[in-house]
Amino acid sequence: MPEDQPHSPVVDAVSRVPLGQFVAGAFRTGGGAVRAVRCPSDGSFLAHVEDAVASDLDEAVAAASAAQRAWADMGPVARGVALKSAAARIRDSAEELALIDALDSGNPLQGMRFDIGLGATLMEYFAGLTAEAKGETIPQPGNKLTFVTREPMGVVARIVPFNHPALFAIAKLAAPLAAGNAVILKPSEETPLSALRVADLIGDLFPKGLIAVLTGGADIGAAICAHPGIAAVGLIGSVPTGRAVMRGSAETLKQTQLELGGKNALVICEDADVGRAIAGAVKGMNLGWTAGQSCGSTSRVLVHESHYDTVVAGIAAAFDAVRLGRPEEEGTEMGCLSTEAQYRKVQGFIGRAQQAGARMAAGGPPEGVPAEGFFVRPTLFCDVAADAEIAREEVFGPVLTVLPWRDEAEMLDIVNGLDVGLTASVWTRDLDGAMRLTRRIEAGYVWVNDTSDHYLGAPFGGVKQSGIGREECLGEMLAYTETKTVTIVSQA
Numbered sequence: 001m002p003e004d005q006p007h008s009p010v011v012d013a014v015s016r017v018p019l020g021q022f023v024a025g026a027f028r029t030g031g032g033a034v035r036a037v038r039c040p041s042d043g044s045f046l047a048h049v050e051d052a053v054a055s056d057l058d059e060a061v062a063a064a065s066a067a068q069r070a071w072a073d074m075g076p077v078a079r080g081v082a083l084k085s086a087a088a089r090i091r092d093s094a095e096e097l098a099l100i101d102a103l104d105s106g107n108p109l110q111g112m113r114f115d116i117g118l119g120a121t122l123m124e125y126f127a128g129l130t131a132e133a134k135g136e137t138i139p140q141p142g143n144k145l146t147f148v149t150r151e152p153m154g155v156v157a158r159i160v161p162f163n164h165p166a167l168f169a170i171a172k173l174a175a176p177l178a179a180g181n182a183v184i185l186k187p188s189e190e191t192p193l194s195a196l197r198v199a200d201l202i203g204d205l206f207p208k209g210l211i212a213v214l215t216g217g218a219d220i221g222a223a224i225c226a227h228p229g230i231a232a233v234g235l236i237g238s239v240p241t242g243r244a245v246m247r248g249s250a251e252t253l254k255q256t257q258l259e260l261g262g263k264n265a266l267v268i269c270e271d272a273d274v275g276r277a278i279a280g281a282v283k284g285m286n287l288g289w290t291a292g293q294s295c296g297s298t299s300r301v302l303v304h305e306s307h308y309d310t311v312v313a314g315i316a317a318a319f320d321a322v323r324l325g326r327p328e329e330e331g332t333e334m335g336c337l338s339t340e341a342q343y344r345k346v347q348g349f350i351g352r353a354q355q356a357g358a359r360m361a362a363g364g365p366p367e368g369v370p371a372e373g374f375f376v377r378p379t380l381f382c383d384v385a386a387d388a389e390i391a392r393e394e395v396f397g398p399v400l401t402v403l404p405w406r407d408e409a410e411m412l413d414i415v416n417g418l419d420v421g422l423t424a425s426v427w428t429r430d431l432d433g434a435m436r437l438t439r440r441i442e443a444g445y446v447w448v449n450d451t452s453d454h455y456l457g458a459p460f461g462g463v464k465q466s467g468i469g470r471e472e473c474l475g476e477m478l479a480y481t482e483t484k485t486v487t488i489v490s491q492a
Helices: 006-013 054-073 076-092 094-105 109-127 165-178 193-205 217-226 240-250 274-283 304-318 339-355 408-415 431-440 472-478
Strands: 021-022 025-027 034-038 044-049 136-138 144-152 154-159 182-186 212-213 231-237 256-257 267-270 300-304 359-362 379-382 400-403 422-428 447-448 479-489
Touching: 006 359, 021 054, 021 193, 025 193, 025 479, 044 193, 054 212, 054 217, 054 300, 076 193, 094 109, 094 165, 094 193, 109 165, 109 212, 109 400, 154 165, 154 217, 154 300, 165 182, 165 193, 165 212, 165 231, 165 472, 182 217, 193 212, 217 240, 217 447, 231 240, 231 422, 240 256, 267 274, 274 304, 274 422, 300 304, 300 408, 304 359, 304 400, 339 400, 379 431, 379 479, 400 408, 408 431, 422 431, 431 447
Parallel strands: 154 182, 154 231, 182 212, 231 256, 267 300, 267 422, 300 400, 379 400, 422 447
Antiparallel strands: 021 025, 021 212, 034 044, 136 144, 144 479, 359 379
16 A cells, blocks of 8 residues: 555544644654554554654753643642543544554554543543642641642653553543643654644643653653653553663653553462353453553463363353454454564464463464454463463463462462562452452452453552552652652741
8 A cells, every 4th residue: 555545444533643743832843764654454554753853852841841830830720620621622532543543553443442531531530639739737846837748840751652552642641740740751653643643632721832742762762761851751661661761760860650561360269250250361361452462461360270171161262252353343352463573572472382382272373354464363372381481471462371270379479470560360259268369469459350440549550570659540640749848937
């Protein structure tokens, strides 16, 4: 397909995406290298997007710094009104944004509709928290008054990945803006289109320059981390990328908020409702949302040996029934992987697992989808050793591993034997057992008889190398504030 002709179902939507860097309240081009953005489901051309360069970042930081003080001085009520107005505009353009993301990321249209709604909901949630950045008073003797206030940090940056482009572009602006900061957003170079459209839709609701969107790859990400005018960096990404952000931010001692990957365990106990647990294991892979490209996916199932064969057969049947298709088409249950690099990585994991002797109970070549697309069938491995690569390493794709267990202590050693701990899921009818396992499992978020669902205000984040900080809660907003202590001594 010619490069000047976008994929036909999104001609109108893509044509409304302003291309370039969103700096100082306007879009501009002419900076860095140009890259073609292509639809991962068939390789068709969507748009050309330029990479930001150092001068773009410098100007974005300067404009953001100038706008931030006025934004902070507006006060919490006015900030909340602006954020609610932004959420309303996003809801009004939900179908357009979902369509852009479906074609840009390969995720199904229905899942992307959910993402846009969730992003708007999170923006509304933080709009309602603007007055909650509260301080305190410290008792003092005599004529002294000591109080503590919370103030915005200034200019902060948020770096977001390819798996939920619009959701993260919307939601990760919200908390630091609610606290009174300016925000520089860097979307993935693989899926930049919806972030640019979001800036176009809501940018005029805020002081000029308060929001910037800079597109590009690792170079501009590294420059953001090193920039002395940026006070904090928040990342959603892989563990290696999190380490790179911390190293890059060390010279200027930036605060970091990191939501990183995991190899999340779903534990099925002997007394579990096995049918519900099988459905939960399938749901936990987020196949219809991100084709398994989700840091919170419960991608290793540890099932009591008495249910092993039943669980393997049940998950395999459910995986085989999933309908792959073009992400922009209604009725598609699972789309494709978002990038060629991720496709090759996942295929590598699958190939090595087979070579190591793991049994593939579901999977194989996809059918009825474009050969040029990055499609991978939901894949289930069993008869796997607990120390096998496929059982320990995050695949970030539609690949699930099932392991049997007999002894609870040995099972917990397997669950906790990794250097990551983002989510976990426990399936049991025994309340005492559930409480015991949730205490002993090393993860930041644990479901019992459920998986995948997030709840507004419930902190989400990991332990160990799965991240630093918590999101989707009051704590996320407070992470973008600094406390200041003031003591006043009366002269009377």
